[in-house]
């Protein structure tokens with residue numbers, strides 16, 4: 034049997050370069066490997082665990098599907114769907130919640146961070162976030178999950194839940210593991226933390242024009258003199274360089290840096306040019322897909338049907354074994 038892959042991105046906004054490099058590239062790699070059956074969703078239900086705007090949520094759901102398609106995810110090869118259209122995720126979350134303690138959820142670093150960020154929003158949905166994510170994965174009995182390293186604590190919860198379910202109720206959930214991609218940690222343009230939708234000025238949008246990209250790359254804080262350890266903005270610049278520049282260009286800039294004669298503006302503008310080249314084809318494909326609304330709706334509808342076929346099987350099994 035083929036191994037199953039599941040991943041999702043929260044519908045908090047359009048995809049940016051960090052999601053693209055960190056998550057979507059890994060998704061595409063797995064999709065093109067015939068040993069895997071891939072399911073990729075828009076995690077719209079996870080979006081309401083932090084304050085949100087309903088109109089924006091409604092738009093973003095479809096926008097992310099379009100981003101997926103333009104990035105190269107292919108509905109002939111992968112099942113692309115919207116999380117909230119598969120009610121089995123929620124039903125399984127409830128059953129799973131009966132074997133997870135409140136204390137376990139309260140101690141997760143992701144939970145603590147969000148409570149700090151939104152003290153007025155310490156909700157049950159936020160506390161349940163990891164259980165819903167476990168249900169997302171286990172309802173398809175997925176083996177591999179392409180996500181960033183920051184999601185490792187959530188995957189640990191999913192493995193614990195699967196194990197405990199298997200022990201208590203003789204289910205056969207696998208132990209899902211994280212599939213790491215090369216560009217999984219894309220640092221912020223501000224030189225601190227990671228590229229994130231929630232930090233203004235930290236990211237490059239996939240739809241940015243050449244001028245916007247150049248302006249953003251030029252804004253990465255770098256010293257006026259070269260040499261010394263690669264920290265802060267310098268680290269961001271060189272990590273992006275490593276991902277996007279040819280190895281010759283990268284090595285040249287690196288040597289110049291070490292010798293203390295690197296012209297930062299030259300490296301930045303070269304980098305901006307290469308990033309734009311990569312995004313240009315994405316932008317062209319996206320324009321084509323945007324025009325074809327019927328096609329996008331059809332992809333979403335088909336995806337839900339196919340995802341539900343698998344999910345309902347698991348639910349049937351779990352309910353029986355749990356005594357319903």
Ligand code: TRP
Nearest residue numbers: 039040041042043076166169180
């Ligand atoms: N928590 C993930 C993130 O913030 C998004 C997500 C929700 C997810 N459900 C998932 C990722 C299931 C992988 C599998 O990136």
